[in-house]
Amino acid sequence: MENVIYSIGVDIGTSTTEIILSKLKLKNIIGASLVQETIIESKEVIYKSPIEFTPLLDTVTIDFEKIKVMVEEAIKQSGVEKNSISTGAVIITGETARKENAREVSEKLSEYLGSFVVATAGPKLEALLAGQGAGASELSKKLNKKVINLDIGGGTTNVAVFNCGSCEETFALDIGGRLIRFDHEGKVIYISERIEFLLKLMNLDIKLGEQISLLELKALCLKLVQCLLEASCLSELTKETKRLFITEEPKVFTADVISFSGGVAEYIGTSIEVTRFEDLAIYKDIGPLLGICISEAFNKYKDKIILPKERIRATVIGAGNHSLTISGSTIAFDKSILPIKNIPIIKPFTAEENINKIFSQGKKQLSLYENTTVAFSLIGPKSPSYKELKVISEEIIKLYKEIDGPIIVILENDFAKALGQIVSLMLKDKRQIICLDKISTKNGDYIDIGLPIGNAIPVVIKTLVYKDVALQSLDSK
Structure with missing residues (x-):
């Protein structure tokens, strides 16, 4: 069976x-355990x-109506019907995320696009998606090495560190090309309060x-680039750079x-x-100068540097192509409560798990x-016995006695259907159950769960709070 779904970023x-639309092809295969599962082919x-x-x-204030018109035009030009879009991500990044109506715009746009489209925010997730969209994640997996991707936008720099395909760390700083803006005469019209110090x-x-003096602009840009060197662990971290961290x-770490x-x-x-100043006339900001200063300062590391094919569009491609996860096929769910959004995830064990302490550890975070x-x-x-499934079920039921709403369990290993069935049998009251597997999460993540596609469930894991190539070498430019 093949399914095609459309995603918007x-x-x-x-x-x-920027707006993109993508076509994702899903395929059912027989996995290693001889169980049919759905993958993004x-x-x-x-x-x-x-x-x-x-x-x-x-x-x-963001102009929502103009944003909406831009999205409508993109959908029209793509030839995809709006009601055919089943997933995606709306991301408000950089200094725009700090506008007074940023959350409202994100929610309205998500609502307009449909109940399956996910609104996301937060520099950590942006860093991850930009790294995936730029190909840094894929490259680190291909080379079996550590790759750092610095996504430098207008207001912020979002950084992701990938090791052999896995994202080890994400962080962000107030460094970008629109921190200072000026008019055609070179008079300053905006200074970000984040860099006043x-x-x-x-x-x-x-x-x-x-x-404004071009020499002073360059001095500022060189300082911001020095901060990027420090954040990349290529120089010792100073107190000035520490103040720029979001x-x-x-x-x-050491990046290859x-x-x-x-x-x-x-x-x-x-x-x-x-x-x-005429050389900066296109955008009337420090972006071009900042990019040139990065070239100069990072030149000693040029053997390590690559420039992705997708640069300015890296984040939106990550949002449209990499925000979706497909759950395993051996799952249990109550369709009547789907789709659901913005559900906080509790992951009580940071190291070795003890199934006998699920309740005691989980209760600590419920407050x-x-x-x-x-x-x-x-x-x-990995292969739980019936006895282990029963213990896990008992602990989860005890935990959810203190929680309103459905029982939602997210597993990394492949036994969601068996666990869901046992939880259902042991429950004394009628309660909706969703049990999904083959999904990796971190404590503090949020989850959106969509309607089933065939025998699988589309899921988006996201971070809502602050707390995946074509490449060319720098020498080839």
């Missing part, structure tokens, strides 16, 4: 907004929208309404390959020179989600 960034981007400036009503520290005379600081994506990456490794439907996540035994 919408990235509303600090500088630009192929992903194809069938439409890319023009890259347009993100529309704003004023400095603090740097201007003071460096004694740079950059003020609103005043003419998320927690990364653990020390360095990849750049995002709008600023379009200027890395180019022969463009900035010697006058964070009072009167809220939650999903419980386990790796679980």
Whole structure:
């Protein structure tokens, strides 16, 4: 059996907004355990929208109606019917995520697109999707090496560290190409409050309404690039760089390959020179200059650097092509409550799991989600015995006595159907059950679960709070 589903990705960034539509082909196969399972066989981007400036009503408000028109036009041009879109992601990134109506725009757009489309936010997820869309995840798996992807946009830099295909770490900083903007005469019209401390520290005379010096702009860009070197663990972390982190600081790592994506990456490794303000006239910001300074500062690491084919569109391609996960086929679910969105995930064991302590460990985290439907996540035994399934079921039932809503269990190993059946038999009250497997999560993630596609369930794992190639070498430019 083959199924084709359509996915949309919408990235509303600090500088630009991009939209893509993709065709995902699902296929049923017989797995190693001789059980039929559904996989995503192929992903194809069938439409890319023009890259347009993100529309704003004023400095603090996104223009939702214009965004909606852009999305409507993209769907029309793709030739895909809106009601045929069954998954995807709406991501508001960088400084745009801090606009007063960012959450409202995300929710409205998700609602307009349909009940299966997922609205997501948070720099950690953006870093992951950008790394996947740029091909850094695939490259690290292919090379069996550690790859760091720096996605540098208008307001933020989102960083993901991949090791042999797995994402080990994500973090973000307030470094981007739109932190300072000016008009055609070179007068400053915007300074991000996030870097005001740097201007003071460096004694740079950059003020609103005043003419700006190209030398001072370059000095600022070189400082921001030094911060990127430090964040990439290529230099010691200073207190100035620490202040630019949106998320927690990364653990020390050594990357074998360095990849750049995002709008600023379009200027890395180019022969463009900035010697006058006219050279910055396209965007009237520091983006081109920042990209050139990155080329200079990272030149000593040029043997490690690659530039993905997809740079400015990396995040939106990640959102459209990599946000969807297909659950295993040996699952249990109550269709009447699907689709459901934004369910917080409790994963009580950070190290070795003890099935006899599921209740005691899980209860510690329930206080964070009072009167809220939650999903419980386990790796679980690889081939659990009936006795083990019974113990797990008893512990989960005891835990859910203190939780409103359906019982939702997310397993990494493949035994969801058996567990769901035993939980159902042991329950004394009527309660809806969803038990999914072959899904890896982290504590603090959220889950969206869609309607079944054949005998599988589409799932999106996401991070809503702050807390997957074509390549060319830099030398070839």
